[in-house]
Amino acid sequence: MAYSRxxxxxxxxxxxxxxxxxxxxxxxxxxxxxxxxSTLVGVGYGYWGVATQSMPLESGIVAGGLCAVxxxxxxxxxxxxxxxxxxxxFAAAIAPMLMIDRFRELGLSHESMAxxxxxxxxxxxxxxxEFFKRYTVHRGMWHSIPAAFSAGLLAYLVMPCSExxxxxxxxxxxxxxxxxxxxxxxxxxxxxxxxxRLKKSFGTALKFFGGNTLANVSVYAKLILLLYLAWxxxxxxxxxxxxxxxxxxxxxxxxxxxxxxxxxxxxx
Numbered sequence: 423m424a425y426s427r428x429x430x431x432x433x434x435x436x437x438x439x440x441x442x443x444x445x446x447x448x449x450x451x452x453x454x455x456x457x458x459x460s461t462l463v464g465v466g467y468g469y470w471g472v473a474t475q476s477m478p479l480e481s482g483i484v485a486g487g488l489c490a491v492x493x494x495x496x497x498x499x500x501x502x503x504x505x506x507x508x509x510x511x512f513a514a515a516i517a518p519m520l521m522i523d524r525f526r527e528l529g530l531s532h533e534s535m536a537x538x539x540x541x542x543x544x545x546x547x548x549x550x551x552e553f554f555k556r557y558t559v560h561r562g563m564w565h566s567i568p569a570a571f572s573a574g575l576l577a578y579l580v581m582p583c584s585e586x587x588x589x590x591x592x593x594x595x596x597x598x599x600x601x602x603x604x605x606x607x608x609x610x611x612x613x614x615x616x617x618x619r620l621k622k623s624f625g626t627a628l629k630f631f632g633g634n635t636l637a638n639v640s641v642y643a644k645l646i647l648l649l650y651l652a653w654x655x656x657x658x659x660x661x662x663x664x665x666x667x668x669x670x671x672x673x674x675x676x677x678x679x680x681x682x683x684x685x686x687x688x689x690x
Contacts, residue, residue: 453494453508455610456602456603456606460489460490460493460494460602461490461493463489464486464489464493464598464599467485467598468595469482469486471591477588477591478588481591484595485591485594488596488599489596490599491512491599492595492596492597492598492599492600492603493599493600493602493603494508494512495509495513495596495599495600495603496564496600496604496627497603498550498564499558499559499560499562506554510546510550510551514542514543514546514547514550515543517543517580518538518539518543520577520580521538521580521581522535523581523582524580524582525538527582561607561626561627562637563632563638563641564641565604565626566632567601567628568630568641568642569600569641570597570601570604574593574594574600575593575645575649576648577595577597579651579652605628607627608627611624611626
């Protein structure tokens with residue numbers, strides 16, 4: 423049976439209304455969308471570093487994984503249970519592994535490294551999560567551009583590396599993954615199903631300032647602190663290495679050539 427143009431238009435509008443009412447129509451991208459998007463970008467970022475920037479293959483894989491996982495970081499301020507639980511578990515499990523070089527730089531023994539890793543896990547999994555639950559709101563200043571740079575700087579501080587380019591490359595992966603999440607939130611805030619309509623959540627992710635003055639001051643204060651710590655990190659690392667070198671036990675070693683003591687005694 424042939425339908426007129428008006429009938430086809432009415433049918434299409436009815437399908438759109440059914441999709442937006444009977445099916446879930448999210449104001450923001452859901453958890454799976456975020457992790458999928460950041461993973462795809464992470465694969466491209468890792469390939470770009472290895473293929474065009476001469477980064478080691480292992481660094482490229484790590485950077486891609488960091489970008490993928492960082493796509494979940496903004497969900498730490500989520501009010502729902504699944505994003506917060508999954509994000510905190512990933513962060514608590516990965517952070518101690520990324521800090522191995524920092525532990526080694528501090529001269530910690532294997533037992534001390536294990537203890538430090540457990541303390542970091544507990545601090546992130548329980549103390550950090552409780553902090554986010556109490557002092558953040560969903561789509562607050564943790565969903566912002568300065569927060570993304572703070573996450574990248576924090577990654578820079580916990581991942582020392584002998585080559586500065588590799589360190590910056592991996593830290594940028596965290597920043598990019600964070601920004602992918604914010605960008606997807608903004609894209610999902612545009613309702614194209616009902617005539618390109620901007621939702622109320624539009625503009626609440628990719629922002630520099632929020633509506634709470636105290637939150638703005640807090641985020642930028644943390645960003646400035648992290649910038650200073652990142653700038654002073656090289657001097658701090660040099661002092662630690664020098665202290666570890668001086669603390670090493672000195673053991674006298676015999677010289678390779680024999681010494682003629684008769685020639686060293688002037689009265690003979």
